[in-house]
Every structure is written in structure tokens, then in C-alpha cells.
Amino acid sequence: MWSRALRNNLKLNQIRGASTIVKGEPEAPVVKTDIPGPKSKQLLQELGSLQQAGTVQMFVNYDKSIGNYLVDADDNILLDTYTQISSLPLGYNHPELLKVFNDQHNMKCLINRPALGVFPGDDWPKRLNGILSEISPKLPNITTMMCGSCSNENAFKNIFITYQRKKRGENVEFTAEEKSSCVVNQPPGAPKLSIMSFKNAFHGRTLGSLSTTHSKYIHKIDIPSFDWPIATFPQYKYPLEENQRENEEQDKKCLAEVEELFEKYEKKGIPVAGIIVEPIQSEGGDNEASPQFFQQLQKIAKKNNAYLLIDEVQTGGGCTGKFWCHEHFNLETPPDIVTFSKKMQMGGYFHTAEMTPKQPSRVFNTWMGDPGKLIILETVIKVIKEQKLLENVLHTGTMLKIGLLELEKEFCYYVNSTRGRGTFLAINATDSNLRDEILTKLKAKGIQSGGCGTKSVRLRPALIFQEHHANIFLDKFRQVLKEIK
Template sequence: MPRAWITAFLRTPLHLNKVIARSSCSLIPGEPTAPCLKTEIPGPNSKRLFKEMNCIQQAGTVQFFANYDKSLGNYIVDADENVILDLYMQIATMPLGYNHPAMLEVFCDKHNLHALVNRPALGVYPSEDWPRKLRDVLLNVSPRLPHVTTMMCGACSNENAFKQCFMAYRNRERCPPGSFTEEEKTSCMTNCPPGSPDLTILSFQNAFHGRTLATLSATHSKAIHKLDMVAFKWPMARFPQYCYPLDEFKCKNSEEDEKCLAQVEDILCQYKKGNRPVAGIIIEPIQSEGGNNEASPCFFQKLQKLAKQYGAGLIIDEVQTGCGASGKMWCHEHFNLECPPDIVTFAKKMQISGYFHTEEMTAKETYRIFNTWMGDPGKVLLLEAILKVIQKDNLLCLVQKTGQKLKCGLLELEREFCFLLDSTRGIGTLLAVNCTTPQLRDEVLKCLKQKGIQCGGSGTRSIRLRPALILQEQHADIFLDRFRSVLQCIK
């Protein structure tokens, strides 16, 4: 059934005639056609609210306060009525932008409302339709993995992925699998081996996997995240650092892959010898927080082979990259892996968090992977609505198209301002470009915001785009246009 709002009326503001003339109509009826600022950002209302909030908790990270009644589509409206084009979308969590009609409808359905307010302990008293939701909503978009376990957030999903790797590793050493010795049962109660074994998780330089203490031990993006925090002494390998454009540096980048893989193999070998074997390897398809760093399909293919060779589970962390932002449902699907990873974790745009997994990574005994809530049915209902819109509106195609437009535009800007920008990179709309210095990056982000464009930072000097899947060409045009004018001012 075609929805009226898909063919919504295109309003054209005077000052954007040139840009909008080229654009097709918005997917969201009534969406603003351009940013519109009334004050600087943050404005006086945001500044006042900031003071209130900072008395209650550390609020120094707040950029502005928002009005979620007025925000719509790709535009967020702040507490001072500034209308901002949002290419960062709540740290990559909003697939359909703000107030999408399909999202607003979900809880008008009484059955769904009951599922929301009667939130069960899903591992003990799930609702009658929970198995069907797991199958028809979640497994329906699984990257070829037959099992799924839901959790509350990305960090918890990665924590449980680690646990699955530890169990699988130890189970392979047991004869028969699942037989625990009395010594194991007693020693684990006081955190001692053999019950609490000295297994490790291998992660990569600049990786980000969460901020609980175990996922933080696998995170290596910024010191301020890790200072003073007790950590597991787990190993870290170099993540490839490529030269751009990729076409020009094929040989050099391929050597970089080999160097990093050699280090991975060395660690796997040394840690096995040292009786601290690597039970799991965790990696992002594109390092997001750590600098939007890509690695090649070849790198991932060889990494998977090494993981198998040394008996380590391969965990692909798709918390930020999953749910369509790469133009495929899962970013690692661009890598043509021989077989699926052992575990793929998700959260953010998926609303519900959790992980897809192989049969081997499924707990054999009860209560080993368990907690009170085991996720939240309300979030799966939102995901169900999101996936329907993705399909109906062919949003994966739109992401490819808008992503291409954005990437070409960034490359053009890079050529035009080669003394300010470099290394445009990414897949789909998971894009970034480097500024020559961290100071310049911060300045550009600030200027963009004062022109009504919200982007994110990443690594030390990257500008990161993480728009909604409903970002269209006209939005890309506005962004590129304003980015150019910012760079012109700086120049």
C-alpha cells in the first residue's frame, strides 16, 4: 500500500533553489528543506538547561538540548528552535531519522503496547510470539548465522560474545564436552584457575568495543576512556592504516595488510605458547570511533583463516556499521568471507542489541548466558517496523546512491582544498574525511554546526558521517554546499 507521505510536497526555500532544484522529493512528509538557525549553537535555552543537568551529573559532553516533538526526518530541532541537518543521528542509532510515521505507529497497536509495558524476563517467561519475532524479525536479517541471542546494549553483546568464545574454547579441550571437574567448580567461585581460566581476547589498535571493563580492555581508541580503569591484560594487534586513494596505493596497502596479519599470527602463536591462548578475536568492519579506518576484504579473509587455524572465535562487531549503513545489511558482507564469522554483534540502529552466532557459539548448558531481561521486546517491535520501511522504500539502494554522491562530493572537496583535507574513505554512508590537524577538524565541526550541519568526529582528525538511511541526494547537496563554504572561509 503506497503511503501518502512518500509523495509529499517538496517545499523549496529561496536560498537553496539551486540545490533543491536537482533533488527528488523527501521520503518524510513535512520534512524541512534546509537548516534554519535562530541562535548560535548551543543557544541560550540549551545553555540554561546545561547548567541544570550538570548539577545532576557530568554533562560536559552535551552539545545541545533537542526538541523531539519538532524534529523530523533528517532534521533535528534544538531547544532554541534551530533546525539542524543531522548527519550523525544520535551516534549512528536512528535508521529512519526523527518521528518516522512507521515508528510512531508501532505502539498505537494495543498488542504491541502490552508487549512494551509488560516487559518480561525473556529467558524465563517470554511472550507467545517471542520465538516468531526472533525468527521473522531478527533471523530474517541474519548474516547467514542460524542463532540469535538478544541483550540490552552493544557493550553487553560484546561481553557475552567473549563469554561464548571462552566456553567454546574450553569445551573443545574437554572430554566429553560439558564435563566440569570438581576443581573447576570450586576454583571458579574465587576467580581462580582452572575454573576461571587465563584465556584472552585479541583486539586491534584504535578499536572501540564498549566501556564495560572487559570490552574496555579490547578498546584502544582514546586514553581518556581507559585511564585508571582496571583491565584484562589482553593482547592488541595493529589495524591496517591505509594510504589514500586506495587505487593509487594498492601495493603499499597490501603490504600493510600482510604486516598486520603477521603480527596477529605472532600474537596467536606466542599467547598459545605462553598458556594464555586467544579464545576470541574481535574486530569492527570499519573502525568507527577510532578514525573510520577500513581494512580490505583480503585482510578480513586472511584474518578469518588465522582465527580458525588457532581455534579462536571471530567476532565481527557491527554495532555501529550494521543495519544497512554500508549499503548492505551488514558491513562485513562486503568482504566475501568464505563462511560467516562465528559471532556478529549488533545494537544502535537495530534498537535491540545482541548477537548472531553459530551452533558452536550456542551455550549447551542453561544459565551460562543469561540475565534478567535478555533484551527488550519493545525494541524488537521498533526494529520490525524499521525493517519493513527499509524494504518498502528500498533504503539499502538509497544508501548506496546517497553514499556515492557524498563520497564523490568529498573527493571533489579534497581536490579543491587539498591543503585542508585528505583520505576520503568509507562504504555506503559510513564515510569520513581527514583534516590536516586535530585543531582544524574541531574548527570545521564547529563551523559546520553554526551553518546548521551536525557531523561527528572520529580518531584524532577525522570528520565522520553517520546519517540515517533516509538521507537523500538533496540532503547530501546541502551538506556538501555548506562544507565547501566553511572550507572557503577557513582558507
């Protein structure tokens, strides 16, 4: 049975016909060879002789790819529901983006890449102000970075710097001992502090962010990690409406553990300065938690004088139907930091004024972002607004969710636990072998999709994914499940 909320949502969003947003898209996938095909295999051999290329699935023809369709080196045309690991907001070769660098000023910003922390272009403050006023989740400041991992990594530094400044007292100078001890990694200058994270979280692979990543051993093995607390993230049962009591118990148990870990790490002498959390744990299996969970988590952080960092690297940019997923949670105040990357094209974070270091050079690197990417982001935001793409996401997402729930009913021995917001959706297979088989079979039918966690299929289409694309995906998914049956 579809839930009442889904039906109402559908009625509210009867807004789009079947006409495609990006002109010139193919009407359906076309598979001509095995994937990877002979050309991709040959290129893989070439690349493999230069580097470890074991993660490469296929080579792509970026000239021919268009809209929601990726064209590979062997001319296979795939409907892309995974979009470069969830990072293409407008699909391939969107006409508005193709025009961006015809503008000579924009082109000069692209080729004269500045060291933004030292020699920003004379339009940089205006451009940042534009981004803040268009899409900031009610936070007044922005720091730009290169990628998701380094955004989290540098955001941790802002948290530690602010935590220590508060402890030391505003405007109190660093002591001589602090200055000399920090350069040899010793307290008091290099204090013992921690960031709390959650089991199954993914926050990146650089050294600091990796200490808060807990999704797969292959990301972490052989790499030293900080002794930082790791709390349990809720694991809900589906459908949510039928498991409310149990899921609420999950929230309570996990929040109690968060409180215990604050105490435990205070006693250990490694106090918790901040908490990092994804609004929906993505790489770790599309695990959701309720708005109430996040509201309570924020309260606990505040009570313990710790800061809340919401990692919107994967969930941000409109794919949940709101620009930021945490906007679904109705938090008392905005989080202290919200990190972004992927669909935003550039890494970085929005933050409170309190998080801004008082001294220069404390959070810094050569490029600190890329004006060329910010120029692309400006056009992405314009297109999202003009073409009402968040409404499109809600409409398509509702259709997709209804379709997945129907498949669950029909193939209950194979798939279950449909979940998510907007088009940021997932469904579980009964085990990881079956999940992998589903992904392989979908690809053979011209659907590029992705997995997450141990047994989930995740959907991460572009914001231009429409009802007719959803129907193709659902139809192929059904064929795959039938073949298994």
C-alpha cells in the same frame, strides 16, 4: 578524478528523484542562536547539577524533530549527519514508527517488560525467528542484549565457554576442582584465556569490552584491564587506487603480527580464544581494511582454533549499502559471532549453533533485550525493504563521496583521505584542531556532524538521507572550507 567504480555505481543507482522520503521535513537548516543556545545552556546548568554532563552538546526537541532534521531546544533546525551517534535508522518521527504502539498488543509488550530469559511472551520465538529470517548474516542463532558493550561482553563469554567445551570434550562434566576454583577467580575453573583486538578499536566501555577498546585514553584511564593481545590494524594511504602496493604491505604486516601474537600468548599461558574486529574501525578514525585482510584474518583464526567476532554495532543496519558491512568481504564462511546494537535499536548477536552454551544460566541477565525495541526493529526492517533504503544509501553515498573527493581536490591543504562505504563515510582534516574547527563551523551553519579518531570528520546519516540532503551538506562544507581558506 572520480574513480571508474564510483561513476558506474552512480549510473547503476540513478533511481531516486528529489522528492523527500519523510514528508513534512524542512527544506534546509535554520540557525537562530548560537549552538548551544540560551535554553540549552540553562538546561545544561540544571543537568550539570545532577550529574557529569560535560558530553552534552545541546538539548533536543523530539516533538519537533523530523526526518533528517533535528530541532534543538532553542528552535534551531539542524540537518543531522550524525543521528544520535549513528543509531537512528529512519530519522526522527518516521510516520511508520509513530504508528507502532497504536496497536494494543504492541503497547502491552512495551509496558509489561519481561525478564526474557525466564518469562518471555508467547510470541517471542516467532518474533526472533522473524528477525533471523529477515536479516541474519547467514547465522542460525540469536541472543538479545541491551547495548553494544554488553553484546560484545556477553559474546566474549560465549567464545570462552565454547573454547573450553571443545578443549574439555563434548558432554564431559565440570570437575569438582573447576567448580570450586572458578568462584574464587582461580584456574582451572576460571582459566587464563584471551580475546585479541586491534589498536584503535572501540568495542565498548564495560569492563570486559573495555579491555578490547583502544581508541582514547579517557575511556580507559584508572580502570584495570586484562592482559590480552592487541594487534596493529592496517592504516591505508589514499586514494586506494594509487597506493595499492603499500596498502597490501600493510595487510601483510598486520596479519603477520596477528600470527605472532597467537604464538606469544600461547607461550605466555594465556591462549587466544577469539578475535574481535570492526569491519571499519569507527570511533578510532574510520580505518578500513580490505576484504582480503578479513578473509586472511578468518583463516588465521580457524587455523588457531579461535573464533572470529565481527562487531557490527556501528557498521550494521544498512549504512554501508549492505545490511552488514562484512557482507562486502566475501568471507569463506560467516563469522562465528556478529554483534549489533545502535540502528538495530536493541543489542545482541547472531551466532553459530556451536556458540550456544549447553547449560542454562551461563549467558543471562534480567532483561536480555527488550521486546518493545524488537517491535520497532521489525517496522524499521519493513520500511528499509519497502522503500528500498539500501539502494538509497548506495546512491546518496556515491553522491556524497564524489562531492567529498571534489572538496579534497579544491582544498587539498585542509582535507584528504575520503573513504568509506555507502553513506558510512569519512574525510580527514590535516590536524585535530582543524577538524574541530570544521565541526564547530558546520554546526553554526546548521549541520550536525561528528568526529572520530584524531582528525576525521565522519558521516553517519540516517538511511533516509537523500541526494538533496547530501547537496546541502556538501554546500555548507564547502562554505566552511572557504572561510578557513
